[in-house]
Amino acid sequence: MQPPASGNSWLGITDRVLPVATAYEWCVSPDCGAVVLFSGTVRDHSVDDDGRRDGVEQLTYEAYEEQVLRSFAAIEDEMRRRWPQAGRLVLLHRTGVVLLGESSVLAVVAAPHRPEAFEAARYAIDALKASAPIWKHEVWADGADWGTGGTVPVSPTAVRGAGR
Numbered sequence: 001m002q003p004p005a006s007g008n009s010w011l012g013i014t015d016r017v018l019p020v021a022t023a024y025e026w027c028v029s030p031d032c033g034a035v036v037l038f039s040g041t042v043r044d045h046s047v048d049d050d051g052r053r054d055g056v057e058q059l060t061y062e063a064y065e066e067q068v069l070r071s072f073a074a075i076e077d078e079m080r081r082r083w084p085q086a087g088r089l090v091l092l093h094r095t096g097v098v099l100l101g102e103s104s105v106l107a108v109v110a111a112p113h114r115p116e117a118f119e120a121a122r123y124a125i126d127a128l129k130a131s132a133p134i135w136k137h138e139v140w141a142d143g144a145d146w147g148t149g150g151t152v153p154v155s156p157t158a159v160r161g162a163g164r
Contacts, residue, residue: 009089083116
């Protein structure tokens with residue numbers, strides 16, 4: 001997975017390992033003094049609504065790709081409306097099997113100053129989780145199930161952001 005040749009956004013879904021370092025490096029630019037990178041990684045446990053803790057071995061993600069890409073574009077539009085000074089944006093999500101310690105999602109934002117970069121990156125990951133039709137299947141030693149706590153996707157404009 002390679003960054004785009006032009007533009008200020010890199011939005012995508014892939015079944016390959018996410019290019020964390022490349023995403024960060026792509027966001028660095030002379031007009032932005034801050035780059036915030038959020039990488040959601042697979043952890044070794046999950047806590048469900050009943051308080052059950054299980055040793056997660058892997059996750060499998062499925063996505064409605066066409067709608068996910070529309071959602072990512074809407075997140076970008078809203079982020080740029082709220083933080084017009086933001087520079088480059090990366091939103092990438094992985095599908096298929098993702099093992100412990102691997103990144104399943106990236107949200108990277110560059111901005112001239114750190115407050116805006118942190119706020120915009122927080123908004124980007126929160127909006128992605130709230131609006132993109134992506135489903136998580138958890139596998140542990142003695143079973144498997146779809147991730148708990150799923151919600152109906154909402155418009156990115158309905159997601160509150162830090163400081164906004």
